[in-house]
Amino acid sequence: MTLEQLYANGVIPFDRSMLEGNGRFPSDAIEWLARHGLPRLEGGEVLGVSFLSPAIKRFDGEEFIMFASERWREDLWIGIGTDGAVYALGPVQGRRSFINSNLEVFLQFMAHVSRYLEAAKATDTGPTVMTRDVLQERLAALRNGKIRPAARATGFDRQFETERLECEFRTLDRAALKRDGWWCKIIEQLRDGLI
Known part of the structure; x- marks a missing residue:
């Protein structure tokens, strides 16, 4: 399956204005989201991951663009850090786990x-x-x-x-x-x- 096929069921759009005045996130991550949005998945998820409308949230004192959740618990998130990398964010003492170097690769x-x-x-x-x-x-x-x-x-x-x-x-x-x-x-x- 290609990225194009991943997006076959539509797009979850990203509103660039939510980041106005916030220069902490890399421009390539913002550009990708603005241009492509996130895929609306057939069946709603892959590997228990569901994409959501991106939103900025604080996690363990840092800001992330949260764009997905994991069905295993309501407090398991996937987000883009200020370094542009994608992280799994969980409830265990601010546990953050590296997933990918950037959103496109994820x-x-x-x-x-x-x-x-x-x-x-x-x-x-x-x-x-x-x-x-x-x-x-x-x-x-x-x-x-x-x-x-x-x-x-x-x-x-x-x-x-x-x-x-x-x-x-x-x-x-x-x-x-x-x-x-x-x-x-x-x-x-x-x-x-x-x-």
């Missing part, structure tokens, strides 16, 4: 993850749930040759696609993949099939 990462999730969903049938008795019956039938193992579905190779996604991320923003960072946790969950 949105490119989101587009790549959206593509990955669409590809995974197209061929992933999900787990099979059965009772212990049914499982024992099927195992016995398999051992007795009454049924053959199902052919493995081809298509999405999770390990390969996750490695490819990680390479794309490194090319776009190496700093975003620091150990225990926001994106490293996402990649780990994708690799394990948890997302």
Whole structure:
């Protein structure tokens, strides 16, 4: 998925006037928001992230342009710092965690993850749930040759696609993949099939 496709469902506009007299935010972040706004996502979110109308808010004594929230808690935010970087902002003693070097790269990462999730969903049938008795019956039938193992579905190779996604991320923003960072946790969950 490209940035253009990420914006396919419309735009959440940004009102530049909210920053009048505030010279603390980098002009490239403001220009990106003014020119492109934020994507209005199909289904409302990707990775539990929902985009909002940008607003300036104080967090732990600093100003941020808050532009997204995470559904896991009402007090988890994503914002642009005065350095232009994108941060996850949480309630634990002013916890702020670096995500990406700038908004455009963050949105490119989101587009790549959206593509990955669409590809995974197209061929992933999900787990099979059965009772212990049914499982024992099927195992016995398999051992007795009454049924053959199902052919493995081809298509999405999770390990390969996750490695490819990680390479794309490194090319776009190496700093975003620091150990225990926001994106490293996402990649780990994708690799394990948890997302």
